[in-house]
Amino acid sequence: MPSSVMPTTRQGGGHASPAAISAVGLRKSYGGKTVLDGIDLRIPAGSVFALLGPNGAGKTTAVKILSTLISADGGQSQVAGHDIATSPDGVRAAIGVTGQFSAVDGLITGEENMLLMADLHHLSKREGRRIAAELLERFDLTDAAKKPASTYSGGMRRRLDLAMTLVGNPRIIFLDEPTTGLDPRARHTMWGVIRQLVTDGVTVFLTTQYLEEADELADHIAVLNDGKIAAQGTANELKRLIPGGHVRLRFSDPAAYRSAAAALREVTRDDEALTLTIPSDGGQRELRSLLDRLDTAGIEADELTTHTPDLDDVFFALTGPAHVPNQPKETVR
Template identity: 70%
Template sequence: MSATTEQMAPPTGISAVGLRKSYGEKVVLDGIDLHVPAGTIFALLGPNGAGKTTTVQILSTLIAADGGEVTVVGHSLERSADAIRARIGVTGQFAAVDGLLTAEENMLLMADLHHLDRAEGRRRTAELLGQFELTDVASKMASTFSGGMRRKLDLAMTLVGNPSLIFLDEPTTGLDPRSRRTMWHLIQQLTSQGVTIFLTTQYLEEADQLADRIAVLDKGQIVAEGTADELKRRIPGGHIRLQFSDLSGLDAAARRLALAPAARDEEKLALQIPSDGSIPALRAVLDLLESAGVEADALTVHTPDLDDVFLALTGDGSRHHAATVPGPADTTREARR
């Protein structure tokens, strides 16, 4: 990209086209494309060794790519790495927190590294410790902190430099569910302040909860990309469940929808219709019911969860069949009349 087109490019978090990286014979990234709009949360999912950390290391200027056109916060990765470094923050699995310093000292050290003057450094430290509910433990040594507190402090330290884009490499690995939720909340707060988040995670629920868009990386390539709902619709297993108040309603609906006997659950007065759960598919079912003059009591849409998607896309497909048998963990959207 020329300097002119770089200036004209719309403000974007990250744009990567044909990103490549090999270690010796091993191709880790085989020409991947990524587009992360500013102010959004993007999750990169992939099995162990897929190349997630390598991607973060390249995009955050820590290691060089072998090829590809990449801009981060509007700057060329190849030509303006310093400008990128000044605008991004990186928190990894191995936190930058120094256990022998207090929380406050860790923060002030970061303020020094970012050349904030003393008063501004203290102001920013107090503000962030407050925002992350660490004020009460500000003078405690970080080595005494729980995993969750350490992660919070690590993220707070990253924010001292006011980054407009943050890389979070597996930010909640090893945290208990409560600490994980606290981190999610903090991450969501950051995007409401306009910060762009590039997240890697092995927790599919995390991507589901947080990410505007998700890319699945496998064997050096992006094998799927979209919103969590779009990805869930890509694999079989979705269905619409209709609940009736009596057997005659169930019979009439089953006839009109031309359903196989297996779709009927007479005991529960319910019908199960294979569907991707999209609006047009829902509308088609409702139109058919209306044309037959049948009313259902309740309609529920079940979609496969991200675990199913992940295994179907990156695994050997051996669990794929399980995705066609919806269980209690299904994501459920319900509409009652």
């Protein structure tokens, strides 16, 4: 597998969506170590963007710069239409940040945590109570609102943390590993919350160590390695960058098997199992072309399966050589 892949820049056809976040040549060093080495990003409004990378790749540094917690050494970036260097207050007014470690105060109740956040946003007591009640209901925390946050489960604390972030009605939210430590049920609940935010028009900048999470949620994914963007695109685009994808046809009729082998190019035969393997990226166009050739020849396979690399394969191929890839995923058609 390749150790690096040129990034893709495809954003889809038609009119481009306005960028909620953009960065050009973003750089940051600590001492003599370069953490971000000129990264470029463009994140459309109302989408989920996932930044993947191994520990130390620079993900949290990127979040801190874009949320104005630290300054960049070079490059330009705009968040919600505001330059992060010249208009940091404008950026802060438009964003919310939920860090990897919960900001919930366990000594007070969930409701009190919400009201404290409302005070920090200088809301009136009446408005603060209204918004707190609405968000507690939205995140299914009304029954626990009067209980100390220390009694909450991990999933409840993460939901409360995100609810507190939404008190200021941000249009852009940075979520730094929001489901770390959660059980599968709580993680799926959080995914539903994130999807609803995007439905409401919020832009989500997500860092995660769960590749399945990025695959499930993200409209666009970038893989960060050694301070540089190794590749970016949709999940399917990234999977097609990695070699090893193919289509397998299985036949029960030996005559149909031989006819298909003669009609198709670049096939690998298994005469004992009556299967043919054809290199493919699994894309719709290639599959349609393959099926058209079979139809033209009057051949019908008993089973068609596609084998594509997953995001684990992509991640390890792009971030280092010490990888023994998983078996490709199969989808029976």
